[in-house]
Amino acid sequence: MKPTGVLIVKSLILLLGIGVIIFQSTTSTCCSCPLATLFLFMSLTLTHFTISLNYWFVPGGFAWRNYHRHEKAAKLTGPMGWPILGTLPQMGSLAHRKLAAISTSLNAKRLMALSLGATPVIISNHPETAREILCGSSFSDRPMKESARLLMFERAIGFAPSGRIAASHMFSPRKVSNLECLRRQVVDEMVMKIWKEMEEKGVVEVRAILQEGSLGNILESVFGNCLSSEREELGNMVREGYDLISKFNWEDHFPLTFLDFHGIKRRCYKLAAKVNSVVSQILKNRKGSGEFVFVGENDFLSALLSLPEEERLGDSDVVALLWEMAFRGTDTVALLLEWIMARMVLHQDIQAKARHEIDKCIGQYGQVQDSDIPKLHYLQAIVKEVLRLHPPGPLLSWARLAVHDVYVDKLFVPAGTTAMVNMWAITHDSSIWEDPWAFKPERFLKEDVSIMGSDLRLAPFGSGRRVCPGRALGLATVHLWLARLVHQFVWLPVPKQAVDLSECLRLSLEMEKPLRCQKSLRRFPPGTLLLISLSGG
Numbered sequence: 001m002k003p004t005g006v007l008i009v010k011s012l013i014l015l016l017g018i019g020v021i022i023f024q025s026t027t028s029t030c031c032s033c034p035l036a037t038l039f040l041f042m043s044l045t046l047t048h049f050t051i052s053l054n055y056w057f058v059p060g061g062f063a064w065r066n067y068h069r070h071e072k073a074a075k076l077t078g079p080m081g082w083p084i085l086g087t088l089p090q091m092g093s094l095a096h097r098k099l100a101a102i103s104t105s106l107n108a109k110r111l112m113a114l115s116l117g118a119t120p121v122i123i124s125n126h127p128e129t130a131r132e133i134l135c136g137s138s139f140s141d142r143p144m145k146e147s148a149r150l151l152m153f154e155r156a157i158g159f160a161p162s163g164r165i166a167a168s169h170m171f172s173p174r175k176v177s178n179l180e181c182l183r184r185q186v187v188d189e190m191v192m193k194i195w196k197e198m199e200e201k202g203v204v205e206v207r208a209i210l211q212e213g214s215l216g217n218i219l220e221s222v223f224g225n226c227l228s229s230e231r232e233e234l235g236n237m238v239r240e241g242y243d244l245i246s247k248f249n250w251e252d253h254f255p256l257t258f259l260d261f262h263g264i265k266r267r268c269y270k271l272a273a274k275v276n277s278v279v280s281q282i283l284k285n286r287k288g289s290g291e292f293v294f295v296g297e298n299d300f301l302s303a304l305l306s307l308p309e310e311e312r313l314g315d316s317d318v319v320a321l322l323w324e325m326a327f328r329g330t331d332t333v334a335l336l337l338e339w340i341m342a343r344m345v346l347h348q349d350i351q352a353k354a355r356h357e358i359d360k361c362i363g364q365y366g367q368v369q370d371s372d373i374p375k376l377h378y379l380q381a382i383v384k385e386v387l388r389l390h391p392p393g394p395l396l397s398w399a400r401l402a403v404h405d406v407y408v409d410k411l412f413v414p415a416g417t418t419a420m421v422n423m424w425a426i427t428h429d430s431s432i433w434e435d436p437w438a439f440k441p442e443r444f445l446k447e448d449v450s451i452m453g454s455d456l457r458l459a460p461f462g463s464g465r466r467v468c469p470g471r472a473l474g475l476a477t478v479h480l481w482l483a484r485l486v487h488q489f490v491w492l493p494v495p496k497q498a499v500d501l502s503e504c505l506r507l508s509l510e511m512e513k514p515l516r517c518q519k520s521l522r523r524f525p526p527g528t529l530l531l532i533s534l535s536g537g
């Protein structure tokens with residue numbers, strides 16, 4: 001228990017004792033005295049308050065009250081937090097930083113217990129306990145946010161075993177490589193947009209262009225190029241979905257299913273119905289066109305429709321799966337690229353080195369392709385370093401759920417506990433990373449750290465059975481687009497306007513203020529050099 005908590009409880013017990021003594025001495029002299037009634041009332045109130053405090057003020061807080069009463073072995077430690085709310089007030093836009101600071105102050109880096117309302121949670125800030133959570137079979141489930149459940153995510157990859165089988169077909173190396181043509185086409189369009197916007201306004205908001213490019217890329221990867229009228233609608237649906245899932249919902253932390261604060265449920269029902277109708281129609285149209293249309297195509301929908309009979313999914317599962325792909329694949333790529341571009345502007349020497357590496361590989365006027373990426377070691381190191389400093393999922397997005405009682409780090413964790421990994425805390429830990437706050441891609445030239453989930457010091461895509469299935473596709477896109485943007489343009493800061501690296505955690509970790517740029521000098525059309533000035537916010 002925190003020293004301050006112990007102090008409060010002790011003071012209240014003392015007060016209670018004093019109250020009882022005064023009460024006894026007053027009643028013995030004058031039974032009907034109103035003062036006696038007052039003291040009796042005060043004592044009872046204090047007793048009740050003290051008992052409540054003992055109930056709430058246990059290590060980890062309110063949700064762990066029974067754990068401490070029954071469990072005799074070594075116990076978890078953690079912040080007591082607020083009565084009823086627990087640590088919820090800390091879970092705002094900088095939750096990853098606040099949780100990291102609390103665990104350091106309590107010396108509970110390996111494993112810490114906390115309460116998010118009535119939900120018992122453990123959180124790891126250490127690669128070893130992170131591995132136990134992510135890679136064991138005890139945490140293979142995900143706790144279901146109400147909005148995620150209503151938006152059909154319980155049916156898709158994240159939650160259904162059949163979804164994962166289908167994902168392995170959709171994200172096979174051949175499928176990812178077959179989509180290169182699309183990635184190149186989208187980055188060409190983005191280059192033209194950057195150019196045009198600078199010509200017209202003199203300022204470019206890279207975020208809007210990256211989001212639009214990423215959305216178009218993922219929608220066409222998922223549904224193929226058959227979309228026309230549905231494209232805008234799907235884009236709006238993905239945006240609405242983000243908004244709903246990012247919203248705080250009391251129901252996720254308290255048994256309040258009968259309520260609908262802020263109308264989130266109502267909006268989720270409406271959106272799910274729309275998703276069902278639009279995606280089902282696309283599916284129907286594709287099926288109606290005959291099997292020959294999708295054999296040999298590269299999109300995910302074709303991959304699902306051409307699965308062997310025994311692995312084929314029902315229509316409603318296909319709809320849920322495609323929707324989850326479109327949803328999960330869009331923002332991570334766009335916001336990671338925005339962080340990378342911000343770093344490129346801040347560190348001109350590093351940007352120049354990356355461009356030099358590309359020039360050496362394909363010449364000044366060549367066009368980067370997927371096959372060039374393995375030779376661009378420095379470019380890959382830049383992406384790793386940004387994933388280390390600004391992981392899009394600092395708490396690995398959606399958490400895990402203990403499916404049965406389990407021991408983590410030899411500490412008992414009851415079934416039903418939500419488990420989180422603070423990847424941001426691990427990647428900023430000075431006992432793991434030398435000079436962890438410095439932006440130094442060179443560190444990955446000295447030591448080749450895998451980011452695909454095998455090394456828990458840097459696992460921005462998670463690890464184990466629930467590791468991100470889209471990581472190869474996401475990385476292929478980020479590498480190719482970054483190489484093209486750095487090769488095509490020189491990105492410069494706007495004089496006297498520092499890039500603002502403030503963070504905001506919604507569903508993913510975003511730059512709080514969008515990066516904007518200004519035209520400065522150029523050599524164009526494509527293959528020529530362009531100088532751009534950037535500023536944060």
Ligand code: HEM
Pocket residue numbers: 134142157158159218324325326328329330332333336392393396397398460461462463464465466467468469470471473474475478
């Ligand atoms: C730079 C890009 C990306 C990053 C940083 C990223 C990160 C993550 C993280 C941290 C998780 C949770 C893993 C865990 O709990 O262990 C995840 C899950 C997931 N990601 Fe990604 N992701 C990216 C791109 C993509 C793309 C392009 C797609 C699909 C097209 C995708 C689809 C998914 C899905 C479906 C899950 C849920 C898996 C499950 O619950 O079993 N992601 N991602």
